[in-house]
Amino acid sequence: MKMHWMRFGPAVCAAALLAAALAGGSPAAAQEELRIGFAVPLTGVWTGPGADMKHGLELYLDEQHGQFAGAKVTVIYEDTQAVPATAVIKAQKLIEQDKVQIIMGGAPATEGYALAPLTNRFGVPYIAPVVSGDDLTQREKAKYPLFVRTGWTSSQTTHVLGQWACEQGIKRVSIVAADYAFGHESAGGFQQVFEDCGGKVVQKIWPPLGNQDFGPFLAQIKHDVDAVFTVLVANMPAQFAKQYKAAGLTPRLIGQGTSADEFVLPSMGDEALGYVTVLQYSAALETPKNEAFVKKFRAKFGKVPGYYAETNYTSAQWIDEAMKKAGGKWPGSKEFVRLMAETRLDSVRGPLRFDDMMNPIQNVYIRKVERKRMFGYPDAELWNTVIKTVPAVSQFWTYGKEKFLQQQVYNRDFPPCRFCE
Numbered sequence: 001m002k003m004h005w006m007r008f009g010p011a012v013c014a015a016a017l018l019a020a021a022l023a024g025g026s027p028a029a030a031q032e033e034l035r036i037g038f039a040v041p042l043t044g045v046w047t048g049p050g051a052d053m054k055h056g057l058e059l060y061l062d063e064q065h066g067q068f069a070g071a072k073v074t075v076i077y078e079d080t081q082a083v084p085a086t087a088v089i090k091a092q093k094l095i096e097q098d099k100v101q102i103i104m105g106g107a108p109a110t111e112g113y114a115l116a117p118l119t120n121r122f123g124v125p126y127i128a129p130v131v132s133g134d135d136l137t138q139r140e141k142a143k144y145p146l147f148v149r150t151g152w153t154s155s156q157t158t159h160v161l162g163q164w165a166c167e168q169g170i171k172r173v174s175i176v177a178a179d180y181a182f183g184h185e186s187a188g189g190f191q192q193v194f195e196d197c198g199g200k201v202v203q204k205i206w207p208p209l210g211n212q213d214f215g216p217f218l219a220q221i222k223h224d225v226d227a228v229f230t231v232l233v234a235n236m237p238a239q240f241a242k243q244y245k246a247a248g249l250t251p252r253l254i255g256q257g258t259s260a261d262e263f264v265l266p267s268m269g270d271e272a273l274g275y276v277t278v279l280q281y282s283a284a285l286e287t288p289k290n291e292a293f294v295k296k297f298r299a300k301f302g303k304v305p306g307y308y309a310e311t312n313y314t315s316a317q318w319i320d321e322a323m324k325k326a327g328g329k330w331p332g333s334k335e336f337v338r339l340m341a342e343t344r345l346d347s348v349r350g351p352l353r354f355d356d357m358m359n360p361i362q363n364v365y366i367r368k369v370e371r372k373r374m375f376g377y378p379d380a381e382l383w384n385t386v387i388k389t390v391p392a393v394s395q396f397w398t399y400g401k402e403k404f405l406q407q408q409v410y411n412r413d414f415p416p417c418r419f420c421e
Contacts, residue, residue, distance in 0.1 A: 031070075031071070031072050032070065032071040032072065032328055032329050032330070033071060033072045033073075033074055034068055034071045034072070034073050034074070034101060034102070034323065034330060035074045035076065035098065035099060035100040035101050035102075036073065036074070036075045036076070036100060036101070036102045036103075036104055036319075037076050037078065037091065037094030037095065037098060037100035037102065037103045037104065037105075038054070038057065038075050038076065038077050038078070038104050038105045039078050039080050039087050039090050039091050039094065039103060039104070039105040039106060039111075039115065040053050040054055040077065040078075040079070040080060040105045040106075040107065041079065041080050041081055041082035041107050042054070042077070042079040042081075043079055043081055044081045044082055044083075045082065045209075045210040045234045045235045046081075046082040046107050046108070046234045048234070048235065048263050048264070049107055049130070049233075049234060049261075049263060049308040050079075050082075050107060050308075052263050052305065052306055052308035052309040052312075053105065053107070053129065053130060053308045053309070053311075053312045054077065054312075055297070055300075055301050055305075055309050055312075056129075056297075056305065056308065056309035056310060056311065056312030056313035056314075056316075057075065057104075057312045057313065057315070057316050059296060059297055059300060059301075059309075059313055060312075060313045060316035060317060060320075061073060061075070061316065062300070063296075064320060068319060068320040068323040068324075068328070069320065069323040069324040069326070069327070069328035070328035071323060071328045071329065071330070076094060076098050076100060078090035078091070078093065078094055080105070080106070080107070080111060082107050082108050082111065082234075083111075084110045084111050084113070084114035084115075085114070087106060087111045087114055087115055088114050088115065088118050091103050091115055091118055091119065092118060092122075095119075095122045095124055096122075100124070101124070101125075101330055101333075101336075102124065102125050102126075102127055102319070102336075103115065103119050103124055103125070103126045103127070104126075104127040104128075104129065104312075104315065105128075105129070105130070106128055106130060106131040107130050107131070108131075108180065108181075108182060108209070108233070109131055109132055109133035109154060109180065109181040109182040109185070110133075110180060110181055111131060112128055112131030112132070112133045112136055113133050113135075113136065113181065115131075116136055116140075116143075116144045116147050117143075117144070119144075119146060119147070120143065120144045120145070120146055120147070123146065123333050124146065124333060125146045125147075125148060125333050125336055125337055125340075126144070126146060126147050126148065127148050127150055127315055127318075127319065128147065128148065128149045128150065128151060129150050129151045129311040129312045129314070129315040130151055130308060130311060130312075131149070131151070132149075132151060132152050132153050132154040132156075132182060132185070133153075133154065133181055133182070133185070134153045134154050134155055134185045134395070134409050134410060135409045136149065137149050137153060137355075137357045137358055137359035137395060138153070138357065138395070138404075138405060138409065139405060139409060141357045141358070145334075145337070146333055146334070146337055147358065148337060148340050148341075148354075148358050149358055149359045149360065150311065150314065150315040150318050150360065151280075151311045151315075151360070152280050152359075152360065152362070152395075153185070153359060153395045154181070154182050154185035154186045154189065154256075154410075155185050155186060155188060155189025155190075155395070155410055156189070156280075156359075156364070156393060156394075156395045156397075157186075157189075157256065157257060157278045157279055157280060157364050157393075158186045158187070158189035158190035158193075158231075158256055158278060159189045159190070159192070159193045159393075159397040160193075160278055160364045160366070160390050160393060160397075161190055161229075161254060161255075161256075161276075161277075161278040161366065162189065162190045162191070162192065162193030162194035162195075162196075162197070162199070163193050163194075163197060164278070164366050164388065165190075165194055165199060165227065165229075165254060166194060166197035166198055166199055169226075170194075170199060170226045170227050170252075170254075171198075171199055171200065171226055172199070172200050172202050172222075172224065172225045172226050172227075173194065173199060173200070173201050173202065173225055173226065173227050173228070173229050173254075174201075174202060174203045174204075174205065174221050174222055174225045174227075174228045174229070174251070175187050175190070175191070175201055175203065175204045175205065175228075175229050175230075175231075176205045176207065176217060176221070176228055176229070176230050176231075176232075176240075177204070177205075177206060177207075177229075177230065177231035177232075177256075178206075178207060178208070178209045178211075178231055178232060178233055178236065179206035179207060179208050179209060179412070180209045182231065182233065183206070183209075183231040183233075184410060184411045184412045185409065185410040185411070186231040186256045187204065187229070187231055187410070188410025188411065188414060188415060189397075189410060190229055190256075191415050192410070192415050193397065195415065195418070195419075200419040201229075201417060201419060201420075202222060202225060202417075202419050202420060202421055203220070203221075203222060203417070203420055203421070204412075204417055204420070205217050205220055205221070206412070207236075209233070209234070209236075210234060210235060210236065211236060212235070212236070212239050213239075213243075214239065214240050214243045214244070215243065215247075218243060218244060218247045218249065219247075221249060221251070222421075223249070223250075223251075225251045226251060226252070227251050227252045227253070227254050228244075228249070228251050228252075228253055228254070228255075229254050229255055230253060230254070230255035230256065230259045231255060231256040231258070231259065232255065232256075232258060232259040233258045237258070237259050237260060237261070237264045237268070238264050238267045238268050240259075241253070241260075241268055241271045241272050241275065242268075242269075242271055244271070245271040252274065252276070253274070253275045253276070254275075254276045254277070255275070255276075255277050255278075256277060256278065256279075257277045257278055257279025257280075257281075257307060257367070257384075258277075258279075258307070259275070259277050260272060260275045260277045260367075260369055260384060261279070261306040261307050261308070261384075262283045262303075262304045262305060262306030262307070262383075262384065263303075263306040263307075263308055263309075264306075265304075265306075265369070265381075265382040265383075265384070266303065266304075266381075266382075268369075268382060270371075272369045272382060273369055273370065273371065273382075274368065274369060275368070275369040276366065276367065276368050276369075276387075277366075277367050277369075277384065278364060278365065278366055278367065279307055279364070279365060279367065279384075280307075280349055280350075280360075280362050280363060280364050280365065280393075281306075281307045281310045281311070281348070281349040281365070282365050282367045282383075282384040282385075282386050283304050283305055283306065283310075283383065283384065284367070284374055284383040284384050284385050284386060285348075285349070285350075285365070285386060286386075287350075289346070289347075289348055290348050290349075291375050293305065293310070293313065293348045294374075294375060295375060297309060297313075304381075304383075310348055310349055311349075313348060314345065314347045314348055314349060314352070317345060317347060318340060318343060318345055318347075318352075319340075321343045321345065322336060322339040322340045322343050325339045325342075325343065326339055337358075340354070340358075341354050341358060349362065349363065350362060350363040350391075351363070351392075355394060355395065355401075357395075359395045361392055361393065361394050362392070362393060363389055363390065363391050363392070363393065364389075364390045364393040365386045365388070365389055365390075366386070366387050366388040366389075366390070367384035367385060367386055367387065368384070368385050368387050369382055369383070369384060369385075370382070370383060370385045371383075372385065
């Protein structure tokens, strides 16, 4: 499915040609075009996040009248269904047949790990607003010089939550995380920092990605823990919160931001109240830039934007700013990535800059689900209220790049569960 932006009416075009002929000149040169291939899950369990991803990009393009720095933007969408093999097939089609200059998208970390080698082989920049697989901007970054992450690494935010949990006096934690790369890496980041500051992870439970029946997993949770740390994605969060409350479990819920993202909050009720999550964005950020974004998004799409929408909106802004540096003309893949690298943003989520491995250094927010009125809307709704802001967070946390990269990537078994009983 193609979306073409900024088509001029035939009368305008004819008038321009006539004026040029009467002046004895030639028609103006054709408008520069930037072609973006957007590989995004539009069906399957990732349909909700995928729709928000698409809407975030569309809103920014609408605001810019379909142009980046004067270049007409053509976006070609392909449904990956969140299946890595499908994502590769669709991305190759976008590159070879549709002649896109940029590949953008991917949702689960597994898609990113599949797309990065393909785009690198074809010499096409890959912009990743959502894909958060840690190693793509860590130990494997040298393999993928054209990979640009505009979102986050899986563990970048959960490092922050691990420290916060210690500061709250939380001592013992059970982990419930989706059993794939994002779940493993998010859980690993939390565990490492939490245990470094004196906490204990006493069990790890791994429901499969997309799981809807949490009964067997909830039955395993220890009742003497202070909190349950969750990493839930796509269609998992709403069912988990409802079933957790119905099971009568009392440990407080904390988790990765996707466990209570705004895309799922409308399908949650009072069972979500008090849920503390961590992310680089919250729709409840009380800044003029975010308030304007929330109102425009809600007016256009009838809902509050979540992380999946914001990160694609912001990614479009980042591409736009790089194109401005290039004078509105495609500068070539390597030069485009270099221009992206030097571009800093004052974005909806806060100030952004890249580290030397093309991952954002950014604010991270501790959020708490509350029912309240925001931004003049009349009804009290569930919002991720920001209770703490940690500025300029690196993907390497406070460990430093050199030390951090000496350890293996976080996975299902690393860090080991030393305190599991």
